[in-house]
Amino acid sequence: MKKQLDISSDLSWLSKGNRPAIISGPCSAETEEQVISTATSLAATGKVDVLRAGIWKPRTRPNSFEGVGEEGLKWIKAAGKETGLPVSTEVANAKHTEEALKHGVDILWIGARTTVNPFSVQEIADALNGVDIPVMVKNPLNPDLELWIGALERINQAGIKRLAAIHRGFSSFEKTSYRNVPKWEFPIELKRRFPELPIICDPSHISGNRDLLGMIAQKALDLEMDGLMIESHMSPDSAWSDAKQQVTPATLNRLLSELIVRSKTTENQEFMSRLDELRHQIDEIDEEIFQKLGNRMKIAVEIGKYKRDNQVTILQVSRWDTIIKQRKSLASALGLSEEFTEKLLRIIHKESISQQTKIMNESPLVKS
Numbered sequence: 001m002k003k004q005l006d007i008s009s010d011l012s013w014l015s016k017g018n019r020p021a022i023i024s025g026p027c028s029a030e031t032e033e034q035v036i037s038t039a040t041s042l043a044a045t046g047k048v049d050v051l052r053a054g055i056w057k058p059r060t061r062p063n064s065f066e067g068v069g070e071e072g073l074k075w076i077k078a079a080g081k082e083t084g085l086p087v088s089t090e091v092a093n094a095k096h097t098e099e100a101l102k103h104g105v106d107i108l109w110i111g112a113r114t115t116v117n118p119f120s121v122q123e124i125a126d127a128l129n130g131v132d133i134p135v136m137v138k139n140p141l142n143p144d145l146e147l148w149i150g151a152l153e154r155i156n157q158a159g160i161k162r163l164a165a166i167h168r169g170f171s172s173f174e175k176t177s178y179r180n181v182p183k184w185e186f187p188i189e190l191k192r193r194f195p196e197l198p199i200i201c202d203p204s205h206i207s208g209n210r211d212l213l214g215m216i217a218q219k220a221l222d223l224e225m226d227g228l229m230i231e232s233h234m235s236p237d238s239a240w241s242d243a244k245q246q247v248t249p250a251t252l253n254r255l256l257s258e259l260i261v262r263s264k265t266t267e268n269q270e271f272m273s274r275l276d277e278l279r280h281q282i283d284e285i286d287e288e289i290f291q292k293l294g295n296r297m298k299i300a301v302e303i304g305k306y307k308r309d310n311q312v313t314i315l316q317v318s319r320w321d322t323i324i325k326q327r328k329s330l331a332s333a334l335g336l337s338e339e340f341t342e343k344l345l346r347i348i349h350k351e352s353i354s355q356q357t358k359i360m361n362e363s364p365l366v367k368s
Helices: 032-044 071-083 094-102 118-128 145-157 185-193 203-207 210-222 249-258 269-309 317-333 338-360
Strands: 021-025 050-052 087-091 107-110 135-138 163-167 199-201 227-231
Touching: 021 032, 021 249, 032 050, 032 071, 032 249, 050 071, 071 087, 087 094, 094 118, 107 118, 118 145, 135 145, 145 163, 145 185, 163 185, 185 199, 199 210, 203 210, 203 227, 210 227, 210 249, 269 338, 317 338
Parallel strands: 021 050, 021 227, 050 087, 087 107, 107 135, 135 163, 163 199, 199 227
Antiparallel strands: none
């Protein structure tokens, strides 16, 4: 049975209109003046729905700036009063949660380093039991969808019905152009399982670089995400944390103006008719693909039997190397990317080995 989250259909806490929600503010609250001046400039754009600022900063290494602490809660509330906008901050434990609630913070979010630990999430959930406040949950550091869902469920079970997920990408040992690799398939699968759950994209933490913000934000909107969380600072280059990924309110205003917000549906019947035709073609091709894959695996099973009966190993490295080279050349000629081709071949090869392994573990038929 498909699991559901008990979520309120009223999303007015997140966005005041039909457009995507915009959450913005400095990575860290540094001074009262910095918080209020940034918030005032953001509010003046008319495009920001929620103000954000980090009060407690869970840093990777000690002796880094770890936030101003409880004093900063007064600053962000003052900024909210000045602008008329709700304010949000990150909490990582029960004490943070209690202090944020005491100061009247409007929306809480749970960061990636906390989501990864069910004990910490449950501690926050217990502190929220009986409290009516919206909560947003970032994906865990590692690409584990069940861990993300588990954190959402824990908060939901505490009685929080105004709930959202934040996609901020995943840590990777490999060096890429991203600070955190987006792995878009994860928020897509989360939306498939829980279509009622709002998903916000955090381009700032995915990019780690302000030059990539627009591209990532547009991609998120094209994947039907419900909003964006983008860090903004009056003087980004002098920010006390994550300087490279923050933008001024003026730059944010331009970035948002350049984004294309496409409709999820249309009443254009000609468009819908043609779309249905194309989708039908895809359905037919997919059926052919799976039939071919099924036939391929039947042949792999026969090969497995032949190898077993002749005491030959499953893996033939030279054959696998030939397949990789030949298929990549063919795929390239057909306009398919090398990355996609290699991933697909590895998945098919893994299944082929799995099928042959089953055969290898069986006793050969005794010939009469």
